[in-house]
Each structure stands twice: as C-alpha cells, then as structure tokens.
Amino acid sequence: MVSLRLNTSPRVPSFSGPMALAAVLLLVSVFSEPFWQNFYIIQGKADNTTLKLGAWxxxxxxxxxxxxxxxxxxxxxxxxxxxxxxxxxxTIGGVNNFPRGEGRDKLSEATILGLDADEDQRIFVIGKSATSVYWVHVIAAITTVLCVLSLIFPPRYFGTETSRLFALQKSGIITILLALVSCVLALVAFIVEIVVAIPAKNRLDAIDGISAELGNVQWFTLPCFILMIPAILSVLLRSTQQHEYTDL
Incomplete structure (x- = not known):
C-alpha cells in the first residue's frame, strides 16, 4: 500500500468549518443579477429608477x-x-434615467444595456472583457466546494489500497491542494473584481443625475480568502502524531 501522510488530518473542525463557510459564501454570491437581486457588481440610482449590473x-x-x-x-x-x-x-431639460417599460411593456435586452443607440450618443460603462472576469469567482466557488466534498468521500471511492489516488485521498493531500488552489483563486477573484468594478462605478457616477456605488459580490470573496488562511495553516503547521483517515 502506498503511504502518504500529513502531520494531521484535514478532517478537523478548524479546517472543515471555515472551508465549508467559505464554500457557501462563494457559491451563493455566484448567483448575482439577474439570477438574484441581492448580489450585484454596481448599483446606480437615478430619479425614479435603479440599475444593478450583475455578473450575468x-x-x-x-x-x-x-x-x-x-x-x-x-x-x-x-x-x-x-x-x-x-x-x-x-429631451431638452430632460432628466437622466435608466430605461423602464410602460405598463406591461417588455424592454428589449439592447435597450436595457444601452446597445440600441449610436456609439456617439451613448456613454461606455463596462465592457465584455471586464464582466467575463467573474468566471474566476465561479471557478473559486467550484474548487472550494470540491475541497469540502473531498472531506466527505472515503478513500475507497478513489480506488484500491494499492493505488496512488487512494493514498492521496487517505492522506488528505488532495483536500489541502484543493484548499490552496481555492485560496489563491479567491484572492485573485477579489482583486480582479475590484479592478473592473471601480472604474465602471466611477464612469456611471460621473453622469449627471446618477448616483453609483459598488456592489457586494467582491466583498464575498475577500472574507472567503481570509477564512481559508487559518484553516489551511491549522493543518499544515499543526505538529501532532501522524494521522490517517478511517476508511469508512
């Protein structure tokens, strides 16, 4: 049987608790506008309308x-x-507002996004390259969920006792590797989300009659990154008797 061990198992509350909480926060915040109105990149308020730009x-x-x-x-x-x-x-003397329908009229996608006007008439706020970086947030959520799931599945699900994958899962190395990747991705997601959100917020805020503010999506990635650091260190720096998973 292949033998691989960490100083201590990741199956301890000091690791599993923070990682589970981080997984929930990242996963929930993935569903920003227009999936769920509670999560968004930027919010703009006009005379009688509010705009929320989400990841999707x-x-x-x-x-x-x-x-x-x-x-x-x-x-x-x-x-x-x-x-x-x-x-x-x-219109002469008109007030800047975000698009709205009348009665039960449906607004077209192009109208909501300001794409149905000539380029010289519209003001650029955020582009495709900026909104596409939110896939980093999704990948961070997926790897964190996989990390938590790796704590649940016993090694026998990954092969026989002579296989290296069995040994990696039993040792907890797979879990720690996923946690390290998740931690890095959470930090990268926070940085890129701030980098793309602040300029877009400033462009929107500069428009007469519009008040813009940052959304909350990026503020979910930062605490997740902070939660992961002590969780990982609790395993890597803890000096205890070598521990193996119980093969359930």
Whole structure:
C-alpha cells in the first residue's frame, strides 16, 4: 500500500468549518443579477429608477412603485459576458434615467444595456472583457466546494489500497491542494473584481443625475480568502502524531 501522510488530518473542525463557510459564501454570491437581486457588481440610482449590473446581466427597477399597474422590474437574459452603455436623456431639460417599460411593456435586452443607440450618443460603462472576469469567482466557488466534498468521500471511492489516488485521498493531500488552489483563486477573484468594478462605478457616477456605488459580490470573496488562511495553516503547521483517515 502506498503511504502518504500529513502531520494531521484535514478532517478537523478548524479546517472543515471555515472551508465549508467559505464554500457557501462563494457559491451563493455566484448567483448575482439577474439570477438574484441581492448580489450585484454596481448599483446606480437615478430619479425614479435603479440599475444593478450583475455578473450575468443587468436589471432596472422602479424606485417608487406606488399606483404602478404593471411590471416594475426589467432584466436582461442570463449572459456569460456583456457590455453596458448609458444613454443620456435626449429631451431638452430632460432628466437622466435608466430605461423602464410602460405598463406591461417588455424592454428589449439592447435597450436595457444601452446597445440600441449610436456609439456617439451613448456613454461606455463596462465592457465584455471586464464582466467575463467573474468566471474566476465561479471557478473559486467550484474548487472550494470540491475541497469540502473531498472531506466527505472515503478513500475507497478513489480506488484500491494499492493505488496512488487512494493514498492521496487517505492522506488528505488532495483536500489541502484543493484548499490552496481555492485560496489563491479567491484572492485573485477579489482583486480582479475590484479592478473592473471601480472604474465602471466611477464612469456611471460621473453622469449627471446618477448616483453609483459598488456592489457586494467582491466583498464575498475577500472574507472567503481570509477564512481559508487559518484553516489551511491549522493543518499544515499543526505538529501532532501522524494521522490517517478511517476508511469508512
């Protein structure tokens, strides 16, 4: 039988607890606008409309829905990457607002994203290359979930006792490798999300009558990275008697 061991098993609360919490936070925050209105990259507020740019699309909403008969929310379809432009109000003395439908009218995707106007009439806010970087967040969530799942499956699921994969799983090395990759990806995700969100927020905020602020998606990746550090160190730096998994 191949013998591989760490100083201590990752199957300890000091590791599994923080990693499980990080997995939940990363996984939940993947479902940003237009999947779930609670998570978004940037939010802009106008006179009577609110815009939320998410990782997978955009939604506009009425801020005051009193006596409104019909839809109050208009969203794009789910997009893996997209670009958004703001179209200033073209009327004399008009007020800048985000697109909204009338009654039960449906807004087209191009209207919500400001793509149905000439290039010289619209203001660039965020591009496809920026919104596509949120796939790093997805990959970080997947690797973290896999790390947690690796704590659940017994080594026999990975082969016989003579196989190297069996030994790696029994030793906990697979789990630690996944945790290290997840930690690095969480940090990278936070950095790239901040780098693309701040310029887009500033461009939107510079428009007359629009108040923009950063969303909360990136603030889920930072605490996940922080949670993973002590979890990993609790295994790598802990000096105890060598431990093997019990083959359930």
């Amino acid at each position: 699309g955009a939604c506009t909403r009425l801020r005051n829905t009193t006596d409104v008969n019909g839809d109050t929310v208009w969203c794009t379809s789910k997009l893996s990457s997209y670009e958004y432009y703001f179209l200033p109000n073209q």
